[in-house]
Amino acid sequence: MISFTLNGKTVQTDDSPDTPLLWVVRDTFGLKGSKFGCGAALCGACTMHIDGSAMRTCVMPVSAVAGKAITTIEGLGTPEKLHKLQAVWAEQGVPQCGYCQSGQIMSAAALLGNNPSPTEADVDQAMAGNICRCGCYPRIKKAILTVAAESSAPSAPEELAANSTAKIGEVVL
Amino acid sequence: MSISRRTFLKTAGIAGGGLIIGVVLTRGDGPALPIKKINGALQANAFIQVTPDNVVRFYLPRDEMGQGAIMGLATLVAEELDVHPAQLDIEFAGVHPDYNNPDFGVQGTGGSTSIKAHYRPLREAAATVREVLLSAAAQDLGVARTDLSIADGHVVHSRESYPYGQFTATAATLELPETVALKPKAEFKYIGADIARVDALAKSTGTAVYGIDVDLPGMHYAVVQRCPVAGGTVKRVATQAALAMPGVTDVLQIENGVAVVAERYWQAHSAAKKLEVEWLLPELLSGVDTKTVEADYQQALISSKADESKAEGDLDAGFAAAVKTVQSEFWTPYLAHAPLEPMNAVVSIEDDHAEVWSGTQGPQITQGLVARYAGVPKENVRVHGVYLGGGFGRRGYVNYVAEATQVARAANKPIKLIWSREDDMRHGVYRPASLMQIKAGVSEDGKISAWHATRVGANLIGGTMNMALPGILPTAVPKGVTNFAASTVDSIMDGWAIDHVSVEGLEGDYDFDNMRVDHITKDHGVPTTYWRSVGHSFTAFAKETMIDELAQQAGVNEVEFRINNTQRSPRIQNVIRRAGAALAALGEVEGRSVGFAAHGSFNSYVAQAAEVSVSNGQIKVHRVVCVVDCGQVINPDIVKGQMEGAIMFGLTAALHGNVDIEKGAIKQSNFHDYPILRMDEAPVVDVIIIDSDEDPTGVGEPGLPPIAPAVANAVYKATGQRLRSLPLKLA
């Protein structure tokens, strides 16, 4: 049995310890927002936060996250209770096929958690691990910079989502 | 649907107050629509359902793969019904002839056709619903039809407004009008407005459902080992080691490989590695390397007879009139589509019924293939719509559905088949490689006096038919026959007719008075299919690099040269002019060079200027100005997004994209050796959309073709090197 925290709740799994966290989260716990794109830490579609850092979970054996706190896109915000990045993402029409976007948003949230006012070069660097085959890069960058500019008093993104009662159309600050 | 078609409303009185179920059949004997049956709803056609509680439901007939068809088509419906697109309840349509793509005659999504093909039919369908609701309201309210109007999902009479749902029961009993008036452009409220995509919220919260996200009770996972060389089959397989792995329930042979079925994906994935398979390799392809292909194409240019695709004027006279003549050859490689969602399918078979969930650009072919491999009647196969995690042509070729169905049938379990990225890279269908030769002349007045283009390579039709025919033809036609038919289509074409997409784009845009376009078919057996912008994805590179060379030879500025040679094509000329002006406005940036290209495709016209720097042999694209004329714009922000996306997709091909063949197998395997453009390489993109009253045309693909030549032309200015092969590599 391996136990860890998933979006604030303690969970246990008897999946074999070498199973990548991505598949445990998707198939054992049914959270489908995190995606499989490459299975080799090359595309970022599977990005989650592990103890606050953005990690590629397609190559992370579940045994390695025992006792750790995992946040997925579902834990970052929901359609009823959007994280500010998600709100701006939707407003600015960032997604095309959408398949990469959970990973993009998780990487962006980790970036803003560490660096609330990134430069364009900071954004390029932090986001270079996330592929968007549809080529939404200009919009992803703009959305991140918009959130950074609007967040006058930034704090850790996860806490923001958890404490917020914002509805669609409102944003979490 | 077209209003004049023989449609009729079948109504049935249901006990309990004469509730009505409206069901439209295409013909009297046609299949029932795969829609929700709602008591008292108005279902005047296959697309729009209005319920008594005022839900306006839109059955989206095209697949949503990121290109924004969901938004564009919803906007057309929204406009004629005066319901905000975000207020529509949108469902993916199942398979039914009424949902056929009017441009294709089958149910499929591609060719940048969704908006173009539906612009009028879908508005007519919505306008019909509007008209019959108004007639019903007039009758129910006892007022004159002319005193009624509509606004925001309501019928309005003087100061009162009534939800549409109030009139659906009456409306369902009325005859549909034969003809309807469409809203004039001056009254457009949603068409042409920047409204956020209706799918953006779901796609920003991880709640949009893709094929890979679908789970069924009792579902097992399948992973397939395939022959490294396409077309190979299993000779011998040792299954014991795989069968002994935890969670594994079945190891099965299917047409093209061996499937491992397990309770969990990772179990199936791990066990598949334990299979020891000996393959029967296909003879032709297993001897093929990229180098063989290139050499064969070169040889074909010299010694093979070409088929003429198009000829006009007098080529010899054109060359005689030339003061400068240029001849160049261009190479473009095989490419993979690599949509970010790897191929997958969920299939469930129960008795003589089957269901499938899978991202596909061809739901009708999908239905047929499931029927064939499940051994059930086509009409008993339910195809569920899901979002596609990218398509780009790849998802029109549904070999993954064929595989999943074979496994589900043999294992007798609901199956989710997932391809790994390596599977996707190595067992896909590819944009064919091409060798193009262009010989052209310029006369004294700077006009292109002669243009002779030849393309050598494989066609697309054969490979595509290989998958499509078994899906489309009746299941009674055996697989062997459909294979034969597909190969016949291909070989009949050779030497007799040109598969137009193989040469499309080599003949157009400019005033070619004396021209010929030829094709030499050389097929080494690499599976090929449509890839975003199809033939234009390679022909524009050759054509627009050549135009640049000609301008240079003529000593004329490249924008001026293009304007001078597009006198007969005002729409391409206009985008060239606009992009030229935008370019001039940009001004010169120290250390950067600007290259230019223009290309018309899918009835749209695009010109691009790319600002590029070169240092240490590295090409960096800083900024792209893109001017597009796609007729009437439905949603400017989506047009802009498609231009941005196509430019990034095209830059991946221009700077990185290459699939190598080694002994018939694909060498590349994942994003480390098939790199996709990343954010730190992405240029700033400025999009200018031409205001137009022409009917709308495609935007998913036309933004792609000009970018590679625009960058190559910039690199020439920066370095003096003419790069005539993709991906661009400096010497």
Ligand code: FES
């Ligand atoms: S799926 Fe994990 S990085 Fe691509």
Ligand code: FES
């Ligand atoms: S939106 Fe399609 S991969 Fe990013």
